[in-house]
Amino acid sequence: MKSFWCGAVIPNCEATFEAATEDEILDRVAAHAADDHGLDELSPTTVARVREVIVDQ
Numbered sequence: 578m579k580s581f582w583c584g585a586v587i588p589n590c591e592a593t594f595e596a597a598t599e600d601e602i603l604d605r606v607a608a609h610a611a612d613d614h615g616l617d618e619l620s621p622t623t624v625a626r627v628r629e630v631i632v633d634q
Contacts, residue, residue, distance in 0.1 A: 578634040581606060585630040586623065587614060599631055 581602045583590040592613065594605045603619075606627055610616040619627070 579631050580634050581627060581631045583609065586626050590614070595634070599628060602631055603627060 578595055578597060579599055579602050580593060580595045583592040583594075583606070590613070592609055594602050594609070596602045596605060603624065607619055610619055610623075616623075
C-alpha cells in the first residue's frame with residue numbers, strides 16, 4: 578500500500594490518499610488538485626514532487 582499527504586506539496590492541505598500503486602495515487606491527486614486547488618493539470622515538476630513524497634505503508 579502507498580500513501581501520500583498533500584501538505585507535503587501544498588502547504589496547509591490536510592488531504593491524504595492511499596492506494597496500491599503510485600499511478601492510482603496520482604489519479605486521485607490529480608482529481609483532488611482540480612477539485613480543491615483549481616489546478617486543471619499537474620505539471621511534470623509537480624508529478625515528480627508527488628512521486629518523491631509517496632511512501633510505502
